[in-house]
Amino acid sequence: MSSEAEGVPVTALERHAELTELIDEANWRYYVLDSPTVSDAEYDAWMREIQELEERHPSLRTPDSPTQRVGAPVSTEFAKVEHLQRMESLDNVFREDQLDAWLARTEKLAGGDAGPYLCELKIDGLAVALIYEKGRLVRGATRGNGSVGEDVTLNVRTIRDVPHRLTGDVPDLLEVRGEVFLPVESFERLNEQLVAAGKPPFANPRNSAAGSLRQKDPRVTAQRDLRMIVHGFGVWRGGREPRSQSEVYARFKELGLPVSDLYRVVDDRDGIWEYIQYYGAHRHDPEYEIDGVVVKVDRLEVQQDLGSTSRAPRWAIAYKYPPQEVNTKLLDIKVNVGRTGRVTPYAVMKPVLVSGSTVERATLHNASEVERKGVLIGDTVVLRKAGDVIPEIVGPVPALRDGSERPFVMPTHCPECGTELRREKEADVDIRCPNTRSCPAQLRERIYYAASRAALDIGSLGYVAATALTQPLPPQEPPIRTEADLFDITIEQLLPIRSVVRDPDTGLPKIDPETGEEKVVSVFANQAEGPKKTAELLVEQLQEAKRRPLWRVLVALSIRHVGPTAAQALAAELRSIDAIFNASEEELTAIEGVGPTIAASIKEWYSVDWHREIIERWRAAGVRMEEDPLPEDVSQNLRGLTFVITGTLEGFSRQEATEAIKMRGGKVTGSVSKKTSYVVAGENAGSKYDKAVELGVPIVDESAFRRLLAHGPE
Structure with a gap:
């Protein structure tokens, strides 16, 4: 027709x-x-x-x-084997309304009674079927086209999670399905080894798992840290047969098969959506890559009644998260100079949407990292957002190279001041610009960092303002030539300043799309808000910043290795800027959370004359240089104890609770471990509460927390 x-x-x-x-x-x-x-x-x-x-x-x-159709034709590399039951694929949904439509359709087909539902993580791995006869592993096969796969039995036997014999009430015949995967840490380690050996790296953990399992020599497979989690069965004959998906998993555990402990059985749509949202926010918590959540009807009899389409079961659906990995073109690799002089390569890419935002730049950390990842300028690369926040290039797609690609060459001189670059120590990975005082890039980045929320928290001193104060357009003189000038700025200095707008990620000038020229703005004379308002606001905020706690002042000095954690430990122990800089390296090292590297860095920073001038000029301007005296009635009864705070407390903000602990000699960290002394749990406590329960860490509510503050653990 x-x-x-x-x-x-x-x-x-x-x-x-x-x-x-x-x-x-x-x-x-x-x-x-x-x-x-x-x-x-x-x-x-x-x-x-x-x-x-x-x-x-x-x-x-x-x-x-x-x-x-499911999958693809099988390869000719391995013997073909027919599955006992067809291995189906899953239909996907991408939005909440699509999930609701699937649930409504499923409930209708099931006569209005499809629940409960089992929710589990969708592992981004390689689908495999294992056959056990009277408890003995006799075959492992890839999914292939769903009906016929590849015999990878010898390779599967090398996976430590896969039992060669089952235990307990063993069925006569059992075909289980699951995912073979490579943990993220193992994937990164494997890629480093491949690049070191001159071989192309894998683009992602799923590829590396598939490539590792399908090695012709099982001894190679055995050297890879492959893991497996089972999530279903095709055939179950003999023994005590389960009646629900969740009972399947309980029986799998009894048999010795590897099952995830992250699945959850829920009653309704609200429970499903809560699970999806939780792992959407925590998708990097598991040791393996996930790309969504699988929702299954829990009762097996309902699964059987619902049946399948030509390629997928009607009783299950995969909710796919927004893509965290996409392909794009690597147009160039450039460098920028940071506040400590470190020169960092970054990728300039064809703009692409990933995890909900458009990305066109990503850091490459250092020249060794560029080499380790095996990327060339001109490559098609795999891009993802680490933690769904920071853009990161995973690696190249070597199959798409056409010969026009070229390697990146690290510059020998600073792109902003022309000083010859060097390593501080022979063993250092990073190269730096040694012109710390006069390099305009380093000064700009230090001022921007000093004003950040991690340091003095000066809201009006963003990247554009930091650039303007250190690199205004001529004939305006820069109000800031070193950090010592920061608190001496006047409104009269600010009003005339015009500056080139720079990208905070790269430090490069932004281009005006209408003129094609570098974008220039009048930074502080904002006529829409009144000619002085922006300038006056900055001066007011600088006055407020003088009263910030001592630890924030320490962070603002950009001493290498001294971040907020070390600065808080130093301020809590020594109480004044003079005591910190007059202490010996041995005294500094003895402070918990400091250590020899930080101690040496503090002494080295203070040995520079213009660094000492910053301290004296800030002191003269009225910047706070010591902590308030400790109240006489506050003892150090929490010294040596480590706390984690989770949830909402009625009588304390998170910052107030943290300060109360530190004032008594305790330490506050962001994650729960076996070394945690107490978890302070308020309303709506999250995964940290669950982790504390799992590890047996003591959990205290607000009332018990107040008793701890007053009397200590006794």
Whole structure:
């Protein structure tokens, strides 16, 4: 029948054929070659588009369509084996309303009684089926096309999580399904080894797991830290058969099979959404990569009643999180100079949307890191957001290289002041600009950091203002030539300043899209708010900053290695700026949280004459240089104890509770470990509470916390 007779426009036919070809090629590279050239986000977009085409034109939905098939043809590298039951794929949803539609459809098909539901993490690994006969492992196979996979039995036997024999009430025949994965830390370690050996690195942990499992020599597989988690079964004959998905997992544990302890059974839609939201915010907590949550009908009899489509079960759905990994083009690698003189390469990329925001730059840390990742200028690279916040290049996609790519060469001189770059010590990884006093980049970055929330918290002194105060356009003289000038600035100095706007990530000038020239602004004379208002606000905030606690003043000095934690320990113990700088290295090292590296750095910083001038000029301007005397009735009854605070306390803000602990000699950290003395838990305590329960760390409520403050642990 012709396309016109079927009512399918030629454009739809052509696009469907194009998408089919793209998806088939992507499947071949993903499932067979273990070397994908498109990101999950791009692949999912193609699948959504072809599904929408087939919804509009049902005659396009043929048995050969990618929407009706699972996986890809098997490779010729391993023997083909037929699965006892077809290994299906999962349908995906990406939004809350799509999840609601699936739940409504599932409830309707189940006669209004589909729940409860089991929620579990969707591991980004390689799907594998294991067959046990009378408890003995006889075969391991990849999913392949769902019906036929590859025999990887010898390789599977090298995975430490996979038992060779089951224990307990063993079924006569059991086929289990699960995901083989490489923990994130092991993936990074493996890539370092590959680059050191002159081999291309893997783009992501899923590729590395697939490549490791499908080694021709099982001894190579055994050297990789592969793990496995099982999440279902195809065949269960004999023994005590389970009645629900959650009972399946309990039985798996009894048999000695590796099961995740992060799944949860919930009653309704609210429970499902709560689980999805929690792991959306904590998706980097597990040791493995996840790309979503799988929701399953828990009762097996309901699963059987619901059945499957041609490729996916109706009783399960995968909720996919926004993509955290995408592919983009690495256009160039440039460098910027930080506040301590460290020269850092950063990637300039074709702008791309990842985890909800557009990214076009990412740090590469140092020249060794560029080499370790194996990236070349011109590469297509895999980009992700570490913790969904910081853009990070994972590695290149070597299969897309065309020969035009070139290696990055680290500069030999500072790009902003021309000083020859060098390593401070021969063993250092980083190279630095040694012109600490006069390098405009270092001064700009130090002033910006001094005003940040981590230090003096001066809201009006952002990156544009820091640039303007240190590098105004001529003929204006810079009001700040060293940090010593910071608290002597006047409104009269500020009003005339015009400056080039710079990017806070790179320090490079921004370009005005209309003129093509560097973007210039009048920084402090904001006529919309009155000619003096912006300048007056900055001067007022500088006056307020003089009263900041001593530890914040220490942080603002940009002493190498002295961050907020060390600064707070120093201020709490020695109580004044003079006592800190007059203390010996041995005295400084003895303070908990300081150590020899920080102690040496403090002494080295204070030995420089213009550094000492900063202290004296700030002191003369009225900056606080010592802590308030301790109240006579406050004892050091929490000395040596470590606290973690979680949830909301009625009588304390988080900062007030922290200060109360530190005033009594205690220490506050952000994460729970076996070394934690107490967890202080308020309302809506989160995962830190759960971690404390797991580790057996004492948990105190607000009332008990007040008793601890008053009387100590006794």
